[in-house]
Amino acid sequence: MWPLVVLLLLASASCGSAQLILNKTKPVEYTNCNKTVVIPCFVSNVEATTLDDLYLNWKFGNENVLTFVGSQRTSTTGNNFSSASIVPEALLEGTASLKLDKSDAVPGNYTCEVTELSREGEAIIELKYRVVNWFSPNENILIIIFPMLAILLFWGQFGVVSKYLFLFLYMF
Numbered sequence: 038m039w040p041l042v043v044l045l046l047l048a049s050a051s052c053g054s055a056q057l058i059l060n061k062t063k064p065v066e067y068t069n070c071n072k073t074v075v076i077p078c079f080v081s082n083v084e085a086t087t088l089d090d091l092y093l094n095w096k097f098g099n100e101n102v103l104t105f106v107g108s109q110r111t112s113t114t115g116n117n118f119s120s121a122s123i124v125p126e127a128l129l130e131g132t133a134s135l136k137l138d139k140s141d142a143v144p145g146n147y148t149c150e151v152t153e154l155s156r157e158g159e160a161i162i163e164l165k166y167r168v169v170n171w172f173s174p175n176e177n178i179l180i181i182i183f184p185m186l187a188i189l190l191f192w193g194q195f196g197v198v199s200k201y202l203f204l205f206l207y208m209f
């Protein structure tokens with residue numbers, strides 16, 4: 038009985054104090070216009086004053102995206118994410134955000150896992166791709182109307198449809 042109680046106490050103690058708190062982040066979006074994509078990850082209670090105590094791991098499903106080993110100051114990227122990078126110094130301020138070229142970005146859920154000595158925490162951030170129209174709906178209307186006007190005016194030069202053109206313009 039007693040060993041069990043002690044174990045439980047130890048477990049709850051380590052849960053209470055040994056967690057890094059990572060901010061909950063809304064899904065981030067990118068479009069065809071983004072050259073690079075930044076997936077945010079913030080730790081709000083970093084205490085380390087040197088990178089030696091920090092370890093960071095970004096994953097996409099089971100795939101490794103980037104591993105940063107603070108004590109060695111090295112970043113290793115996964116095969117499919119060769120453009121992945123972080124700013125190591127920013128880790129000390131709690132920023133573990135990941136930067137990727139658009140060509141390496143895959144929509145889905147990314148896991149940011151930060152370890153500081155014996156404390157650790159993780160967050161899942163969803164990256165979404167959004168298709169954008171080049172032009173706003175209003176501009177689309179103009180794009181359709183201008184060639185039509187041009188054609189009508191061209192015909193109008195020959196007097197063939199100038200009557201209709203005037204009718205058309207009166208309608209507005």
Ligand SMILES: *[C@@H]1O[C@H](CO)[C@@H](O)[C@H](O)[C@H]1NC(C)=O
Pocket residue numbers: 060079081
């Ligand atoms: C993270 O969350 C904490 C508490 O909610 C807040 O004070 C802090 O500004 C946030 N940090 C960032 C970088 O969003």
Ligand SMILES: *[C@@H]1O[C@H](CO)[C@@H](O)[C@H](O)[C@H]1NC(C)=O
Pocket residue numbers: 065066067068070071073074075076
């Ligand atoms: C994509 O670019 C937009 C506009 O520059 C920016 O607001 C957004 O954060 C970028 N998305 C990502 C995931 O980096």
Ligand SMILES: *[C@@H]1O[C@H](CO)[C@@H](O)[C@H](O)[C@H]1NC(C)=O
Pocket residue numbers: 100115116117
């Ligand atoms: C890289 O992506 C390809 C195609 O999406 C996938 O088949 C492969 O398993 C990925 N590589 C790794 C190391 O997961």
Ligand SMILES: *[C@@H]1O[C@H](CO)[C@@H](O)[C@H](O)[C@H]1NC(C)=O
Pocket residue numbers: 144145146163
């Ligand atoms: C990412 O995770 C969220 C919450 O668990 C889920 O709703 C969403 O469908 C996931 N997205 C993908 C692309 O798996």
